[in-house]
Amino acid sequence: xxxxxxxxxxxxxxxxxxxxxxxxxxxxxxxxxxxxxxxxxxxxxxxxxxxxxxxxxxxxxxxxxxxxxxxxxxxxxxxxxxxxxxxxxxxxxxxxxxxxxxxxxxxxxxxxxxxxxxxxxxxxxxxxxxxxxxxxxxxxxxxxxxxxxxxxxxxxxxxxxxxxxxxxxxxxxxxxxxxxxxxxxxxxxxxxxxxxxxxxxxxxxxxxxxxxxxxxxxxxxxxxxxxxxxxxxxxxxxxxxxxxxxxxxxxxxxxxxxxxxxxxxxxxxxxxxxxxxxxxxxxxxxxxxxxxxxxxxxxxxxxxxxxxxxxxxxxxxxxxxxx
Numbered sequence: 001x002x003x004x005x006x007x008x009x010x011x012x013x014x015x016x017x018x019x020x021x022x023x024x025x026x027x028x029x030x031x032x033x034x035x036x037x038x039x040x041x042x043x044x045x046x047x048x049x050x051x052x053x054x055x056x057x058x059x060x061x062x063x064x065x066x067x068x069x070x071x072x073x074x075x076x077x078x079x080x081x082x083x084x085x086x087x088x089x090x091x092x093x094x095x096x097x098x099x100x101x102x103x104x105x106x107x108x109x110x111x112x113x114x115x116x117x118x119x120x121x122x123x124x125x126x127x128x129x130x131x132x133x134x135x136x137x138x139x140x141x142x143x144x145x146x147x148x149x150x151x152x153x154x155x156x157x158x159x160x161x162x163x164x165x166x167x168x169x170x171x172x173x174x175x176x177x178x179x180x181x182x183x184x185x186x187x188x189x190x191x192x193x194x195x196x197x198x199x200x201x202x203x204x205x206x207x208x209x210x211x212x213x214x215x216x217x218x219x220x221x222x223x224x225x226x227x228x229x230x231x232x233x234x235x236x237x238x239x240x241x242x243x244x245x246x247x248x249x250x251x252x253x254x255x256x257x258x259x260x261x262x263x264x265x266x267x268x269x270x271x272x273x274x275x276x277x278x279x280x281x282x283x284x285x286x287x288x289x290x291x292x293x294x295x296x297x298x299x300x301x302x303x304x305x306x307x308x309x310x311x312x313x314x315x316x317x318x319x320x321x322x323x
Contacts, residue, residue, distance in 0.1 A: 028103075028228070028229045029226055029227065029228055029229075030103055030104060030167055030226075030227035030228070030229045031101065031102035031103070032100075032101055032102075032226070033099070033100045033101075033102070034095075034098060034099055034219065034222055035098050036097075036099065036100040037097070037098050038098075040098070041094055041095055041097050041098030042095060042098065042215070044094050045091045045092075045094040045095040045215060046091070046212075046215050047211075048086060048087070048090045048091045048094055048252070049086075049087045049088070049091040049210065049211040049214040049215060050087075050207045050208055050210070050211035051086065051087070051207075051256065052082050052083060052085070052086030052087025052088070052091070053082075053083065053087045053190070053206070053207035053210040053211055053214075054203055054204065054207035055082040055256070055259045055260070056079045056080075056082035056083035056087060056124075056194065057079075057193060057197055057203045057206060058203060058263055059075050059076075059078040059079035059082055059263070060075070060079040060128065060132075060194035060195065061194075061197070061198055061203075062075040062263075062266065063076055063079065063128070064132075064195070076125060076128050077125065078259055078262055079124070079125075079128055079194065080121050080122075080124045080125030080128060081121055081255060081259070082255075082259055083124045083190065083194075084120035084121035084122070084123060084124035084125065084152075084155075085117065085120065085121050085252075085255060086252060086255060086256065087210065087211070087214060088120045088124070088152055088155065088214055089117050089120040089121070089155060090248070090252045091211075091214055091215065092155070092156060092159055093159075093244075093248055095215070095218055095219070095222075096159070096241075097241060099222070101165060101167065101227050103166070103229055104165045104166040104167055104227075104229060104236070105165065105166070105240075106163055106165050106236075106241070107163075107164040107165070107236050107238030107239055107240050108162050108164065108238050108239055108244060109161075109163075109237075109239075110238070110239050110244070112159075112161060112162035113159065113244065115158060116155045116156075116158040116159040116162065117155075119151055119158060120152060120155040122151065123147065123148050123151020123152060123154070123155065124148055124151070126147060126148070126151075127145065127147055127148030127151075127187060127191055128144075128194065130144035130147065131144040131191045131192075131194075131195055132195065136195050141188060141192055142188065144187075144188075145184060145185075145187045145188025145189075145190075145191050146184050146187075146188070148184075148187035148188075148190075148191060149180070149183040149184030149186065149188065150180070150184065152183045152186075152187055152217065153179060153180045153183040153184075153217075153221070156179070156217070156218065156221050157176075160221075160225065162238075164236050164237050164238035165227065165236060166229060166230050167227045167228055167230050168227070168228050168230070169226070169227060170225070170226040170227070170228060171224045171225060171226070172223075172224040172226070173224075174224075175220060175221070175224030176221065176224045178220055179217055179220040179221035179224065182213070182216055182220055183217045185213075186210070186214065186216075186217055189209075189210075189213070190213070193206045193210070
């Protein structure tokens with residue numbers, strides 16, 4: 001307390017205790033805990049980002065083999081949902097379950113939370129549209145990666161703005177800038193992988209790397225956050241995490257199941273090649289069958305002159321003539 005008095009001349013001059021308490025409270029920086037439940041939430045968030053990245057890469061691979069504009073749009077939408085909705089946004093929400101600030105409750109603004117989801121999916125979808133139309137070139141990739149990375153960063157900080165607590169949020173500009181740079185680099189690499197990776201082992205390895213990048217961007221942005229507590233503990237508006245947990249988990253589960261079903265139901269390259277082969281054989285088969293002679297099990301064709309083309313038709317007059 002003596003150190004506090006020496007550090008603050010207002011206290012030494014005998015300021016009223018109510019004003020003193022308010023001033024001290026306003027200057028308190030809340031204690032932030034990113035791992036309230038230990039390593040459960042970061043492990044689950046990483047698993048979600050890897051799962052969403054793998055599904056997104058597979059869906060993006062179907063964009064390259066699509067034969068019509070409708071099919072490309074369909075697979076692009078699924079890839080945007082897998083990458084933006086599952087790998088990025090669901091990972092963000094799962095990591096936020098372990099976020100806590102000492103001395104205050106945390107609630108969330110539902111419209112802003114929903115808006116952050118839409119931002120993530122739209123940013124990835126537009127990025128895929130930029131790099132997926134036409135020949136893949138460095139300028140196109142850089143534009144798509146920059147747009148998608150900026151969208152991912154906007155999703156993150158929109159989700160942070162949706163938090164409601166007894167305090168005000170502050171950010172370190174340097175770390176915010178670093179998180180945006182990480183988001184742009186990660187998005188550019190992700191789009192490049194989405195357009196080039198095809199084999200299963202490469203997709204799995206790429207998904208693991210993308211999961212690290214997405215989580216790195218999130219926790220870098222979270223490290224830039226500071227919370228300055230307000231005086232008192234008034235009512236906090238918004239919805240608690242428990243109120244959002246069930247609908248978000250159901251949305252993620254049904255989304256993943258739908259993505260897996262769409263991938264399993266859609267014909268693969270081998271299926272299309274097999275169908276083309278069968279179709280070509282069916283086109284040739286009628287001509288081959290028509291050219292083959294009819295079966296002659298008892299040898300009548302060899303005995304009869306009627307079976308030979310151009311043979312004269314025998315008459316009774318020729319057969320009854322004496323020799």
